[in-house]
Amino acid sequence: MTEAQLTGLVTEIPITELISLLTAIGNRNFFHFQQLESDFANRYGIDIWEEYFNFRLLPTLDNTSNKWLLEQVLLSNV
Numbered sequence: 001m002t003e004a005q006l007t008g009l010v011t012e013i014p015i016t017e018l019i020s021l022l023t024a025i026g027n028r029n030f031f032h033f034q035q036l037e038s039d040f041a042n043r044y045g046i047d048i049w050e051e052y053f054n055f056r057l058l059p060t061l062d063n064t065s066n067k068w069l070l071e072q073v074l075l076s077n078v
Helices: 002-008 015-026 030-043 046-060 063-074
Strands: none
Touching: 002 046, 015 030, 015 046, 015 063, 030 046, 030 063
């Protein structure tokens, strides 16, 4: 899939997906975030998740939330 195709698909994803992910992050509920991440990847595909995560979700996070999420991801890989 080309970059343009990925970007096009990402822009069609409902805003409620982003809101749910941001709510899980805001509540510092990494387990819920992982569930939402898994559901998203199953529904749209891993390539779309990566594009969405990097270019839609991460840019919306404040520094504290971004740091928290990174720490959780790193801890879950231990």
